Amino acid sequence: MSGAxxxxxxxxxxxxxxxxxxxxxxxxPKVHDEPPxxxxxxxxxxxxxxxxxxSGDDTPAEEHALLVEVWSREGGLSETLKISARIVVLLDxxxxxxxxxxxxxxxxxxxxxxxxxxxxxxxATLKFRALTEPE
Numbered sequence: 001m002s003g004a005x006x007x008x009x010x011x012x013x014x015x016x017x018x019x020x021x022x023x024x025x026x027x028x029p030k031v032h033d034e035p036p037x038x039x040x041x042x043x044x045x046x047x048x049x050x051x052x053x054x055s056g057d058d059t060p061a062e063e064h065a066l067l068v069e070v071w072s073r074e075g076g077l078s079e080t081l082k083i084s085a086r087i088v089v090l091l092d093x094x095x096x097x098x099x100x101x102x103x104x105x106x107x108x109x110x111x112x113x114x115x116x117x118x119x120x121x122x123x124a125t126l127k128f129r130a131l132t133e134p135e
Contacts, residue, residue, distance in 0.1 A: 004062045004132040005051045007098040009033070012066065012128075015090055016044060022086045025079075041071040041121060042079060044087065054131070061104070061133045070113075070124040077113050077122050084111050084124040091128055104131040 016022055017031040022044075030043035047067030054063045068087055072080040092108040106128060113124035 002051050002062060004098070004101045004134075005049045005064055005066075007101050008064055008066065008096075008103070008130055008132060009046055009049060011096040011098050011103070012068070012091065013046060015094065015096055016068075016087065019086070019090055022083070022090065025083050025086060035069070035071065041073045042083060043071055044083065045069045045071065047125065059133065061131060064130040064132065065109075066128045066130060068126045068128065070126070072122045073120055074122065077124075080113050080122040080124045081111075084113065084126055087126055098132065100135055101132045102135055104133055106130045 013031055013033060017029045023029045026042050026044065030039065032043060032045045035045040036043065047069045050065040051062050054061050070080050070083045070087070072083070088108045091106060094106050096103050096106065109127040109129050111124055111126045116123050
């Protein structure tokens with residue numbers, strides 16, 4: 001994972017964990033770098049991050065596809081979708097500070113929500129596209 005991707009994940013996690021409205025929906029600041037093993041849902045976990053070089057002739061840059069996962073146990077998708085909607089509000093178009101990099105753009109691409117087969121969980125996967133440049 002590139003340094004820019006690591007800085008992006010850290011800034012996204014900090015933004016989500018510091019939001020009182022999201023914490024209220026989750027029952028606490030339950031935003032994790034990966035799904036916790038022993039914590040029951042609801043919670044948010046950062047998912048995969050795919051990065052690629054999109055540098056121009058004079059401008060170095062990276063494009064990142066970052067996944068954010070929402071996990072819930074509530075019957076139906078209502079809780080999962082409410083949490084997902086709050087995450088979109090917090091991140092779509094956000095101006096985040098990244099250590100050593102500049103965030104040129106951050107945008108929501110899609111949300112895919114549904115039931116996890118053979119488990120009593122509901123999950124939403126949100127995809128965000130980010131463009132970073134070195135400082």
